[in-house]
Amino acid sequence: AIRMTQSPSSFSASTGDRVTITCRASQHISSYLAWYQQKPGKAPNLLIYGASTLQGGVPSRFSGSGSGTDFTLTITWLQSEDFATYYCQQYYGYPRTFGQGTKVEIK
C-alpha cells in the first residue's frame, strides 16, 4: 500500500497567519491527491482534489500544490473556522490511503 506521511503532526498558529502542511507519498502518485478538513465530531470535508483543484464552495484562501511524491496544502490568512485537522488522501493506487493528519491549533 502507498504510505502517506504528513508533517507536522500538529502545530499552533494565529488568525491571519499563512500556514503550510506537507504530505509525502511513499511512491509516485502523479496528481491523484485530495485534501480534507475535519472538525471534532464531524465527518471529513473535501477541500481539494487533483492536488490543486478547489472543490466548489471552498474559500480561495485554501490552495494545493505538488505532484509526484511531495504535496502541500496552504491556507493564506488563517480564519477561526480553519482550526481543524487536515488529511491528505491518494487515489493513484489501491487501497486508497490517507495521511495520519495535521492538527492546526490556536496559538
Place this chain on the structure above:
Amino acid sequence: EVQLLESGGGLVQPGGSLRLSCVASGFNFSTYAMSWVRQAPGRGPEWVSDISGRNFGPNYADSVKGRFTISRDNSKNTLYLQMNSLRAEDTAIYYCAKEVLGVPDYYFDYWGQGALVTVSS
C-alpha cells in the same frame, strides 16, 4: 442537497456481527460508486470497501476481506456493510462516502455523519 444517513452501529462482542445501512438522498444514487471509510479514535481515516454504481466488482481492504460484505439496493437508495467476525481493532466510526464517479478509484465528495461501532466484551 446531498445527504447520507448511516444507521446500525452499536456495541458488539468480539466475533459478533453488525449490519450498517446508509440511506442516500439528493443525487442519482445508482449513478455513483459508494464507499465505506472508517476512523478509529485519534487516527486518520481508513478506506474499507467500495462498490460501483451498477453493483460491479466490490473491493475490500485486506484488513476486512473475507469478513465484511458491501452491497447496495439502488431501488432503495441504500448502501450496506455486513460485518462478521468482528474484532476489537474494528472499533471505529464508520462513514458512508459518495464517490465522484460511477466507478470507484477516486476521492469522496460527500460523507455521512458516521456510525460508531464498538467491539468489546
